[in-house]
Amino acid sequence: MAEPKVCEDLLRERRKCTFDVTELTNLIDGGAQGTEERHYVENLVLNTEGLSTKNEVPEEYLSHKERYEYAVKKACILYEVLKEYAAKHNTMDAFKPTNKYRVTFGVVKDISPFMLHMGMFVPTILNQSDPEQMAEWLPQAMSMGILGTYAQTELGHGTFLRGLETTATYDPATEEFVLHTPTLTAYKWWPGGLAHTANHCIVVAQLYSKGVCYGVHPFFVQIRDTETHMPLPGVKVGEIGPKMGFQTANNGFLGFDHYRIPRRSMLMKNAQILKDGTYVKSKNDKLTYGTMVFVRVLIVTDVAYELSRAATIAVRYSAVRHQSQPKPGQPEPQILDYVTQQHKLFIGVATSHVFRVTGCWLWDSYSQVIADVGKGNMDQLPELHALACCLKAVCSRDATARVEEFRLACGGHGFMASSNLPIINGIVAATITYEGEYTVLMLQTARFLVKAWKQATLGNAMTPTVSYLVRFVNNDRVRWENRPEGIVSGFLAIAAGKTKAACESLQEYERSGMDYEDAWNSASVQLVNASEAHCRAILCEVSWRELSRLAAQSSPSLGKVLLQMGELYLIYWALEKRGDLLLYSTITGADIAKLQARYEVLLGLLRPNAVGLVDAFDIRDEILNSTLGAYDGRVYERLMEEALKSPLNAEPVNQSFHKYLKPLMMKAKL
Amino acid sequence: MAEPKVCEDLLRERRKCTFDVTELTNLIDGGAQGTEERHYVENLVLNTEGLSTKNEVPEEYLSHKERYEYAVKKACILYEVLKEYAAKHNTMDAFKPTNKYRVTFGVVKDISPFMLHMGMFVPTILNQSDPEQMAEWLPQAMSMGILGTYAQTELGHGTFLRGLETTATYDPATEEFVLHTPTLTAYKWWPGGLAHTANHCIVVAQLYSKGVCYGVHPFFVQIRDTETHMPLPGVKVGEIGPKMGFQTANNGFLGFDHYRIPRRSMLMKNAQILKDGTYVKSKNDKLTYGTMVFVRVLIVTDVAYELSRAATIAVRYSAVRHQSQPKPGQPEPQILDYVTQQHKLFIGVATSHVFRVTGCWLWDSYSQVIADVGKGNMDQLPELHALACCLKAVCSRDATARVEEFRLACGGHGFMASSNLPIINGIVAATITYEGEYTVLMLQTARFLVKAWKQATLGNAMTPTVSYLVRFVNNDRVRWENRPEGIVSGFLAIAAGKTKAACESLQEYERSGMDYEDAWNSASVQLVNASEAHCRAILCEVSWRELSRLAAQSSPSLGKVLLQMGELYLIYWALEKRGDLLLYSTITGADIAKLQARYEVLLGLLRPNAVGLVDAFDIRDEILNSTLGAYDGRVYERLMEEALKSPLNAEPVNQSFHKYLKPLMMKAKL
């Protein structure tokens, strides 16, 4: 059958594009080879029988239970297909940011029940088990011989790890740990895949030996029989119910009733328990930082990707949708021609690039620090930790806001599940909370900033990401310069100024008689503001530097567009934060009016390339899953086709008419 | 059985409250009698057999189809119960803002398939049919003898009503209209209850007579047989599929194939078609404004209510949740004691009050204008229209942001459907789009503002809500005064300043050679900003005035709290908009620091009353539907109880293990 034609609007847009779309695609994939490899994996998966979702009732129509069963089925076929490929890539390096495996969204639209298996179970084994443990567990996990997850959060505690209540008490008589759930709030709650999918998991529990509590440690625990899948005696496990998203993630709860596991179930790369119950401390407490930081680093590029999906949907739809008639007698314009619409869309496209390049830079910093740690040098861990905290927090939050803006930009149809924007919204919104809640992470970075400010005032040497503070110790108004580097300077001044203000407020509260922690709490709104300003400055500085570097390496036509996006991001935020610029730089009202004018010019410059820019994200229709965003622009046909798949539409009259509606109407006639 | 005890944290909070909770409840209900009537309706409904949801599998677990069937069943019992009561209240006045009927959320958590029947079908009959039509249709509609909806939006057109493609062509030979859907994009798309519930609807179509198109008009159309519920010949109707919310609203599509309806099906209060096909124009085009404005006015108090539900959940949960240990050795504090948490919560509580009092003020303005219109005076319609546009837009958007903030404030558990925050989020988010999309409405208000600015510069007389512009024609920096009235002045100055800037930018673009509409488009980002500033100024001015008035009428202890909330709202926004205040007032950095300090003081003042404030919203557990927000604070027990209702938890091993997981694992062992 011939493929349906691409709609005329999109054809015209594509003809207008001023740069080579493939060149940008390759840049996003980290080189042409990256694109090739991604295509290889995508073809491998999407050409597999049983993985196409095209002619099925879409998963959103199913009951919660059916939806899970559907996801398990698909995920099993998928992992069977990917296993061999993945086995060749089982080092931590294989986890570096890549869009290769995003093809899973072409198989299950929402989160897979196996997400935690590869996302947390395997990495924890890689990072925290000793060589013997690794040799035993890793091959099984990589080949899906066992199915795992990561169980840390409990009903009563997520943020505060030291407050976890699950206990692991060592019994030297049998050389076993006894896992126990002493209270309702001690139940594990949230781990993905835990409910009915995993038969093993990493359990984080309070370690007791010889009557002493040594704090939380990870344990490798079997929870279900591998033959029958029945929960093992002493294990109580189930699912936690529907959520705002993650419907197919199979998040579960887990309780133990004096459940025994062998001594060697404790992950022993760092701390250990000897046979007699002696506790051997980890050489460095900070070593566990590594895994936590790892996941946060990846979230930055994850949300960049989700943004690119939402952008593709909203921009293509805006090219196809025509609405209103500003000029009597003339045809209705594409909504993409409304400047307010460009204002909603282009900052989101730019943000996706900003987050991706910053995320890759962060990954490189991470890899380098971890390599140093391997050599025994831990000096840079605190800075990396502070950086990953605020970047994870701010990027997840910004991305959620941008995805929602993309959704709203599609008007009513953006509210349809078939647009896929609601599902993407659920996926992105969750990142604000998991792996460290927004405010909690921002306050972590604030602790680092407060220390750094003190160092700066003392004239001490500073680590790279906060060395800018020194410049503002005695002078907080930076001279305004109306160019990208000037905006970056402005943001550094804001960050320093807010850090200073928060520190002063902290001292003020202390002077009023509060102890440090009460003062900290009282100043915490300002401390979070300081963290945000610091993070925004880093995003501006790093992304402008990285985009400039990439632009210099690209063809002139692409280079120009990369710089336009970098500049749009800077100006958008300069306008958003003009109050702060007025306080911490010499900017004037006239300068701000110039920024506004330049912003409007940039929207106009990006307009002809809008569709080219999202085409360059190179997201296949099967992965996009959107009636509004498909490559061919057949929006209305798809909306209707999808609606006709509704089981409700299979019958002209639903049974509820006879049971309920008719009797109701009959009574009215009496 | 004895009721489970209220948790100690909430008991202690309630003891701390400094004002009379019932007094505030009565104030919210517009008097003690309002509370009594609401309680009467709530008891009527919630004591009805078959309406309690307590022991059922929660609706989120069902398939899309089952969920609809469940909602229809509940809605029928509900309307049967409410019918008699409602019949006594069938004038437009009965539609004035009240929380009496919010009890429907205690029956179906999400939107009812009957929402449009009472929300749009009945009001349109009331507003647009002539006396004879009203006499025929209204009693049937009020008694649920017929089930209706309002079908305006099409696949291709929502915003642009003049672009609707459905045609109604008058045939004088038979004295009928022929309804027709000429294209795919002409299909009606979105109307609530249209899919499988309604048998009648108001259809908005292009009226043709004697070869002339007279634009869009409303028609009263039967679409299904009342006996069999089969779609009538020539009618194609079905549902549009799952959405981000409104899962049980049964939104539908509708197409006509040369479908004939009697001449008198056209709603003839305003325009008419005579038997011979002569078109009789409406006396005033603006008369149709009325219904549009009506629904927008109600949205302001609707979102105020949704905010109060989300606030109740998040504040009570924050009183029960303990997390982290700022001080070594001390117990974990209630998260409500973190100032960052208070920052997230209290502005949302205050916003609910601000929107409610502003919404009631808007309703009063509306009623008065409509009364004048009845006497033939249309002068105030444009101002009312402009006011309703921006207030609907800004309140819907702000409320959505605040609900999301409440959800995030609950950490991971806020992501659970059983918290009810995800459903509330879907309900509120939709209001940004339906009944006039955000940007489109903001630009409508901007048109009014631009005209008003011109009048102001000419020294002409101004209508009340824009008369402030005159003060700023020659002087745009207002003298800063650090008190509530000073903040209100500051916001008026910002609104005037931004209106001026947008007008100048518009002229600038025109001078550069653009025609007016292109210039309008180019300046539209600034025009929307001006609208937003105008709306914010109105919210600040009206709410401060109304809350002060109510405070004066209340007991001193309650009065104090009302003023604190009003002031919190003002200061919160003054800090958010400090950039604008720096540009348009004489405020200094030191003044801003004072505002920040006062903000932190206010959070502390509101803290002891936090639980009392949400208790005063007086939302019964059945209507709140939340594991996190119930009156007794048994959060963890409820989370587990709800999870155990999951059909997946009925079996220890799901069938998918044997079908998919086991074979996957077995292959690994080969």
Ligand SMILES: Cc1cc2nc3c(=O)[nH]c(=O)nc-3n(C[C@H](O)[C@H](O)[C@H](O)COP(=O)(O)OP(=O)(O)OC[C@H]3O[C@@H](n4cnc5c(N)ncnc54)[C@H](O)[C@@H]3O)c2cc1C
């Ligand atoms: C979709 C999803 C998937 C998840 N998957 C997993 C998983 O696979 N495995 C797993 O173990 N966990 C998982 N989690 C749990 C997740 O890690 C926690 O929800 C997260 O860490 C936040 O903790 P919390 O829920 O306890 O929030 P809380 O800490 O209770 O936060 C509630 C509020 O209190 C505030 N607060 C708390 N402490 C402080 C403080 N010290 N100072 C100021 N404010 C404070 C927060 O800012 C927030 O506003 C998942 C969660 C979600 C939503």
Ligand SMILES: Cc1cc2nc3c(=O)[nH]c(=O)nc-3n(C[C@H](O)[C@H](O)[C@H](O)COP(=O)(O)OP(=O)(O)OC[C@H]3O[C@@H](n4cnc5c(N)ncnc54)[C@H](O)[C@@H]3O)c2cc1C
């Ligand atoms: C939950 C829900 C329930 C609904 N229920 C009903 C119902 O019962 N009955 C009914 O008839 N309809 C209903 N609707 C439809 C609703 O009224 C429309 O979706 C709404 O009016 C917005 O129109 P649209 O979808 O055409 O958006 P569009 O106009 O297509 O908006 C898309 C984008 O284009 C922009 N845009 C459009 N025109 C302009 C312009 N002139 N200038 C600048 N920007 C512009 C918008 O700002 C937006 O960003 C419902 C919708 C929803 C989401």
